[in-house]
Amino acid sequence: xxxxxxxxxxxxxxxxxxxxxxxxxxxxxxxxxxxxxxxxxxxxxxxxxxxxxxxxxxxxxxxxxxxxxxxxxxxxxxxxxxxxxxxxxxxxxxxxxxxxxxxxxxxxxxxxxxxxxxxxxxxxxxxxxxxxxxxxxxxxxxxxxxxxxxxxxxxxxxxxxxxxxxxxxxxxxxxxxxxxxxxxxxxxxxxxxxxxxxxxxxxxxxxxxxxxxxxxxxxxxxxxxxxxxxxxxxxxxxxxxxxxxxx
Numbered sequence: 001x002x003x004x005x006x007x008x009x010x011x012x013x014x015x016x017x018x019x020x021x022x023x024x025x026x027x028x029x030x031x032x033x034x035x036x037x038x039x040x041x042x043x044x045x046x047x048x049x050x051x052x053x054x055x056x057x058x059x060x061x062x063x064x065x066x067x068x069x070x071x072x073x074x075x076x077x078x079x080x081x082x083x084x085x086x087x088x089x090x091x092x093x094x095x096x097x098x099x100x101x102x103x104x105x106x107x108x109x110x111x112x113x114x115x116x117x118x119x120x121x122x123x124x125x126x127x128x129x130x131x132x133x134x135x136x137x138x139x140x141x142x143x144x145x146x147x148x149x150x151x152x153x154x155x156x157x158x159x160x161x162x163x164x165x166x167x168x169x170x171x172x173x174x175x176x177x178x179x180x181x182x183x184x185x186x187x188x189x190x191x192x193x194x195x196x197x198x199x200x201x202x203x204x205x206x207x208x209x210x211x212x213x214x215x216x217x218x219x220x221x222x223x224x225x226x227x228x229x230x231x232x233x234x235x236x237x238x239x240x241x242x243x244x245x246x247x
Contacts, residue, residue, distance in 0.1 A: 083144040084175035088129065092160055093185040094223035094235045095137040101217075101224040104130045105139060107186075108159045114170070117152025120145070126159070138182060150175040160186040162222050164197060164239065188222035188232075189239035197239050205233045 090107070107129050110121035121127040131139035156168040163186040171179065189197035191204045205228070208216040212227040220228045222235050 083146055084150060086143045086145055086173060087140065087178045088143055089138055089140045089178060090158060090181040091138055091185050092163065093187050094231065097137045098133055098135045099224035100226045102133050104132055105161055106130050109157060111154035111156040114153045114155065118148050120149060149173050158186065162191055163188050164190055165195065187239040189236040191219055197236065197243050202236055205236050209233055
């Protein structure tokens with residue numbers, strides 16, 4: 001089909017002649033308004049497009065829009081309570097120098113305050129502390145505790161691996177200072193771990209005396225010289241002769 005402008009114009013004119021005069025006036029007015037509105041917008045669009053094209057061609061950067069949203073204020077972290085060192089020193093009865101078995105020894109401790117300080121562990125959930133020995137047979141460890149524990153007096157209980165519990169009745173916790181408990185030796189004899197020394201423990205010694213096998217030593221070597229002999233038996237008998245439950 002071939003488009004003929006003259007014929008199309010005649011058809012449009014013929015169609016418009018059929019519209020009543022009043023409607024033709026309103027239609028003409030509407031077309032005029034549309035032209036007046038569209039023309040400035042078209043000119044503005046051409047101008048801004050040409051402006052952006054020229055800026056892109058010259059490499060000029062377009063401005064970055066700035067967000068109107070204010071940044072959230074930063075929150076400072078709350079300081080955590082610091083830990084301080086409590087240098088604990090103690091001695092086991094029968095150990096007067098670095099023993100043949102100079103491996104670390106584990107003790108169980110707990111403490112109750114006399115003056116309103118926080119308790120340290122409990123009877124059923126004690127604090128386990130690994131002790132290292134020096135050439136004088138003194139065992140030591142540094143315990144890290146929060147500042148709230150220091151400046152208070154405690155009743156401190158210490159239990160060795162094969163020993164009775166020793167009780168220190170009035171101990172002042174001071175930060176970064178030595179807590180010397182060597183004045184009271186930890187007495188050996190609780191070989192079966194029932195928190196007392198009696199004939200059952202002595203029997204464990206008698207059954208293993210003069211033996212040095214690993215299993216026997218682990219049970220009955222109370223002075224850590226890697227053998228079970230009369231010295232171990234004597235140490236347990238000494239504990240039996242003075243044994244009492246301090247709690």
